[in-house]
Amino acid sequence: MAENEHVLLRHREIPDLDNLVVYREHNGFKAFEKAVTQMQPAEVTEEVKASGLRGRGGAGFPTGLKWSLIDAKSWPHYVVANADESEPGTFKDREIMEGNPYQFLEGVAICAYAIQAHAAYIYLRGEFWQIAVKLDGQIAAMEAAGLLGQNLFGADYSLKIFTHLGAGAYICGEESAMLESLEGKLGMPRLRPPFPPSFGLYGKPTVVNNVETLANVPPIIERGANWYRTNGTEKSPGTKIFSLSGCVNKPGNYELPLGTTFRHLIFECGGGIPEGRSIKAIMAAGASSSLITANDQALDTPMDYESVPSVGGQLGSASVIIIDDSISIPWLINKTVHFFRHESCGKCTPCREGTYWMSHLTERIVKRTAKTEDVALLYDVASQMRGKCLCALGEFSIEAVRSGIDRFRSDFDLTVGASVVSADQEKLTKDE
Amino acid sequence: MLERKYLAEKYAQEIQAILEKYPSDRRQSAVMPLLYLAQRDKMYVSREDILEIGEILGITSTEVASLIGFYTLYYDQPKGVYRIQVCVDLPCALRGAEKFLTELCDRLGIQPGETTPDGLIAIEPVMCLAACDKAPMFQVQSGAGLTYHENQTVENALSLIEQLRRDAAGRRVAGHERGRDANG
Numbered sequence: 213m214a215e216n217e218h219v220l221l222r223h224r225e226i227p228d229l230d231n232l233v234v235y236r237e238h239n240g241f242k243a244f245e246k247a248v249t250q251m252q253p254a255e256v257t258e259e260v261k262a263s264g265l266r267g268r269g270g271a272g273f274p275t276g277l278k279w280s281l282i283d284a285k286s287w288p289h290y291v292v293a294n295a296d297e298s299e300p301g302t303f304k305d306r307e308i309m310e311g312n313p314y315q316f317l318e319g320v321a322i323c324a325y326a327i328q329a330h331a332a333y334i335y336l337r338g339e340f341w342q343i344a345v346k347l348d349g350q351i352a353a354m355e356a357a358g359l360l361g362q363n364l365f366g367a368d369y370s371l372k373i374f375t376h377l378g379a380g381a382y383i384c385g386e387e388s389a390m391l392e393s394l395e396g397k398l399g400m401p402r403l404r405p406p407f408p409p410s411f412g413l414y415g416k417p418t419v420v421n422n423v424e425t426l427a428n429v430p431p432i433i434e435r436g437a438n439w440y441r442t443n444g445t446e447k448s449p450g451t452k453i454f455s456l457s458g459c460v461n462k463p464g465n466y467e468l469p470l471g472t473t474f475r476h477l478i479f480e481c482g483g484g485i486p487e488g489r490s491i492k493a494i495m496a497a498g499a500s501s502s503l504i505t506a507n508d509q510a511l512d513t514p515m516d517y518e519s520v521p522s523v524g525g526q527l528g529s530a531s532v533i534i535i536d537d538s539i540s541i542p543w544l545i546n547k548t549v550h551f552f553r554h555e556s557c558g559k560c561t562p563c564r565e566g567t568y569w570m571s572h573l574t575e576r577i578v579k580r581t582a583k584t585e586d587v588a589l590l591y592d593v594a595s596q597m598r599g600k601c602l603c604a605l606g607e608f609s610i611e612a613v614r615s616g617i618d619r620f621r622s623d624f625d626l627t628v629g630a631s632v633v634s635a636d637q638e639k640l641t642k643d644e
Numbered sequence: 645m646l647e648r649k650y651l652a653e654k655y656a657q658e659i660q661a662i663l664e665k666y667p668s669d670r671r672q673s674a675v676m677p678l679l680y681l682a683q684r685d686k687m688y689v690s691r692e693d694i695l696e697i698g699e700i701l702g703i704t705s706t707e708v709a710s711l712i713g714f715y716t717l718y719y720d721q722p723k724g725v726y727r728i729q730v731c732v733d734l735p736c737a738l739r740g741a742e743k744f745l746t747e748l749c750d751r752l753g754i755q756p757g758e759t760t761p762d763g764l765i766a767i768e769p770v771m772c773l774a775a776c777d778k779a780p781m782f783q784v785q786s787g788a789g790l791t792y793h794e795n796q797t798v799e800n801a802l803s804l805i806e807q808l809r810r811d812a813a814g815r816r817v818a819g820h821e822r823g824r825d826a827n828g
């Protein structure tokens with residue numbers, strides 16, 4: 213792609229793109245109009261399928277395929293946009309919704325048309341209260357402009373979009389927990405199958421897609437699947453927003469073709485590691501990541517759904533956290549484990565108990581009160597949880613633990629008998 | 645049978661708008677927005693609010709109360725007029741957020757999780773707020789809603805806190821005068 217050409221972060225070049233008039237001056241809602249007036253719903257789904265777009269929420273599931281799985285025998289259908297964005301290290305959906313909200317809303321509308329839904333909900337994490345207020349205004353502007361409501365573009369199609377705020381629970385980003393929460397219940401995952409395309413919101417067929425996934429849809433419909441495939445790789449087409457954070461000079465969101473190397477992101481875009489330190493590890497999927505040892509092979513690995521696993525990681529939502537050589541891995545996993553212990557919904561025992569025990573062990577390890585066998589015990593607890601949890605949160609919680617011990621064992625040897633935290637960090641952990 | 649209609653009367657329009665978002669046979673979906681509505685009124689959800697929300701939606705107060713326990717952004721106890729919630733999750737911690745929190749608390753003479761003696765400012769460590777590239781950062785929760793403050797220094801934060809204290813004092817005076825007018 214032309215360097216700097218943004219498909220998603222277009223607001224960086226176009227001022228006031230969050231204004232409906234400006235958005236429409238830049239071809240806004242042309243794709244939605246084209247879909248409703250010139251295409252059959254199934255044709256829209258086919259185009260998205262042909263584009264090869266994969267879900268940006270973490271799992272990389274093919275988007276067009278998901279839409280085609282909607283059960284046509286059960287009605288009504290719903291779209292639920294996942295704007296929960298709570299993975300530590302992820303801050304891309306927020307930028308889309310703040311800077312280029314109409315492209316996302318247009319994506320919601322096109323998805324709704326493709327599955328013939330007449331209502332769509334945007335589930336935002338509660339902390340995005342200000343964004344929700346703005347989105348409500350933008351939705352109202354769309355209604356006033358005849359882009360939402362009855363008989364859109366003179367066709368026999370109607371649509372309403374609503375925002376819904378969560379209230380501080382990471383687990384509500386998991387799609388089935390999100391649907392429970394939207395129904396006014398505790399946000400706990402459902403047993404699956406059935407999956408949302410057959411049994412979703414209120415038990416009705418539902419497509420759940422991430423904000424970034426949906427923001428990709430208008431350009432696909434407007435410019436076609438073949439154009440879309442000119443970015444990215446064969447199996448991971450398109451551009452992706454990489455949220456770069458941690459020990460790096462220029463943290464931020466970078467929209468790059470899938471398949472760009474870690475080296476390019478970290479050193480060209482991110483300006484490298486501060487204060488002349490060197491890079492030690494990469495977490496490519498936020499706190500849910502395993503720790504990738506940052507050697508040359510890893511740095512030259514293309515960031516796409518197939519390649520990242522080859523260096524022992526996952527691409528996930530592409531929240532790339534950089535760890536430099538001043539960071540102690542036990543301190544790091546103590547952080548991630550605390551996160552997951554706090555966020556475990558408690559529905560199933562292996563996750564509830566496992567994250568509890570892991571947090572005790574990592575706490576002991578960073579506080580120097582650990583016994584030599586505690587590291588092995590920690591590894592054992594993590595391994596016991598594998599494959600036994602109801603949802604992926606439990607699995608996420610052990611990624612950094614197991615890979616940390618496997619790949620940075622010497623960091624743990626240091627901790628049995630030597631303090632790895634500064635005084636103020638110790639104080640903090642006590643208070644949490 | 646409960647007769648309280650405090651929310652129903654004070655926020656009739658808002659409640660109507662909330663209920664219209666969901667199918668008429670799926671009113672329970674409105675429980676989260678209604679809890680926010682009640683909480684904005686006085687920064688926590690009271691026992692009476694819980695009962696009234698249950699009545700509005702036709703669900704038990706136990707169901708409503710269980711949500712408050714499950715979701716971290718609802719409170720059933722008053723605490724601090726302003727909650728300053730500092731992110732100390734991994735990406736922010738890699739950029740000095742823990743030091744920021746400790747220093748801020750030291751300067752205010754409290755521990756993380758505590759409220760200042762005047763009852764106005766509570767400082768709490770929280771998990772990722774999707775602003776990891778702009779650490780240190782925090783959000784401020786108050787009856788007026790929720791705002792983000794990014795790329796912060798301890799000095800910035802302290803001057804914001806002074807501003808919040810002035811706002812609160814201003815509101816107290818205004819409230820007093822309203823009270824006097826009503827009495828007089």
Ligand SMILES: Cc1cc2nc3c(=O)[nH]c(=O)nc-3n(C[C@H](O)[C@H](O)[C@H](O)COP(=O)(O)O)c2cc1C
Nearest residue numbers: 267268269294296297298385386387421422425604
């Ligand atoms: C614990 C957990 C948290 C998740 N959090 C999010 C999230 O914050 N945002 C998101 O889009 N997907 C999240 N997901 C993935 C969703 O379950 C779902 O796969 C996704 O929204 C589907 O959309 P996509 O196909 O467009 O990626 C999470 C999954 C799990 C297991």
Ligand code: SF4
Nearest residue numbers: 558559560563603606
């Ligand atoms: S794995 Fe954890 S978060 Fe997922 S359902 Fe079980 S207890 Fe809840």
Ligand code: FES
Nearest residue numbers: 731736773775776
């Ligand atoms: S880790 Fe602090 S905002 Fe993400």
